[in-house]
Amino acid sequence: MNTAKPESIALFCLTPGGVALAQRLQTALPLTCFTSEKLLQPGFIPFGESFAQTVEQAFSQYSALVFIAATGIVVRVIAPWVNDKLHDPAVVVMDERGEHVISLLSGHLGGANELTRQLAGILDADPVITTATDVNQLAALDTLAANLDATMKDFRLAVKTVNQMLVSKQRVGLWWDTDFSKTAGLYDTRGFIPVNSLDALPELDALVCVTLRAELAELNIPLFKLVPKRVMAGMGCRRDTPPQIVSELLNQQLADNHFDPLALCAIGSVTLKQDETALLALAEKHQVPFKIFSVDQLSEHEQRFPVSEFVRDTIGVGSVSQPAAWLMSDGKLVGSTLKQQGVTITLGVSDRC
Structure with a gap:
């Protein structure tokens, strides 16, 4: 997801006062600061062809954009590039006196709300956040998903539905599967009703389940399954194996181990592949990283497994699939290795994606 990371914040300032404020912020955060040629200071980068062209490039290259400028200017300059909450970067606006910091775009998934609070804390400014869940001091499903590195089927609709239910004071339960119950207290769950067992539900209007499972028992209320990305797949295959075969075998291996396909976090193999x-x-199909390991890296762990x-x-x-899965999951392998049609697949479950 497009969660903002501190090392990828671009800051734009258009006035001498904005440059001075940016210099203050540079002492507290790693920022890439842009301004015009006439206002250029050490540590700043000049706009390219224009302010708008530089913003266009930054919109796809940085996970967060901070503007020290009027909100209207910012709205107009980013308007052509705004897409959706799943992909847009966080956009934050502040005045050059540093009195107000406004979360403008991608408040939850992009991290703009969190960044707004952070910047306001540095400047002793007023954070301006207008998302309904935050205004009502409630958690938000999309924020929980981002913090868990999780996703779900029909993500946009699910988030809209659940967040609306929360702000409407409907009873939305939250159940954590065994793998996640010990860390549940680390996350913001305000407004959700804790559920300890699926066999004894309190009175609810809907239920969110945090789980890797492919299937859950049928319930008589709307159920939203939030799936953390934790499953690592170490893989090997003969050269030029048809993609359809590899895809079908991975699906089979996930199903045999009762994992939701959305739980896949990465696949890994040897450099030769x-x-x-x-x-x-x-x-590309699963939109996950393809991690490559050298022969030396895999050799360090091959003694743990049968070799060919x-x-x-x-x-x-x-051995390729087993040591690759071992490395990606810190040794937490699950199930047995699939070996079919020249393809080997070993699964592991990591604590984080």
Whole structure:
């Protein structure tokens, strides 16, 4: 998701007062600061062809944009590039005196609300946040999803529905599967009703379940499954294996271990497979990283697993999928390794994506 990271904040200032404020902020946060040629100071980058053109480039390159400028100017300059809450960067606006910091775009998923509070704290300014859940001092499903590195089916509709139910004071339950129950207290869940067991539900209008499971028991209320991305798939395959075969076998392996496909966080293999069409297509299809490990990295762990001399002679290490999954999941492997049609798949579950 498009959660803002401190190291990828672009700041734009248009006036001498804005430059001075940006210099204050630079002492507290790692910022890439842009301004005009005539206002340029050490540590600042000049606009390219124009202010608007520089913003256009930054919109896709940075996870957060901060403007020291009038809100109207900012609205007009970003308008052509605004897409949706899943992909837009956080956009925050402040006045050059540093009295008000406004969360303008991507408040929850993009992290603009959090960044607004952080900047306001640095400047002792007033944070201006207008999202309904925040105004009502409630948690938001999209913020919880971002903090968990989680996703769900029909994400936009689910978020809209659940957040509206929360601000309407309807009873929305929140159940954490065993893998996540111990860390549930680390997250903002204000407004949700804690549910300890799916077999004994309190009176609810809807239920959000945090789980990796592919299937849950049917309930007589609307159920929204929030799936953290935690499953790592170490993979090996013969050269030029058809993408459809690899995809079908991964789905089979996930199903055999009762994982929701949305739980997939990354796939990994050996360096020799970094240009393997089927694996690249698989990563693109699931929109997950394709992690590459060297022979030396895999060799450090191959003694833990059965090895194939044929694979060793071909690649330089006797096992690929198992040590790759081991490395990605910090040794937390699950199930047995699938070996079919020249494809091997080993799954692991990591604490974080």
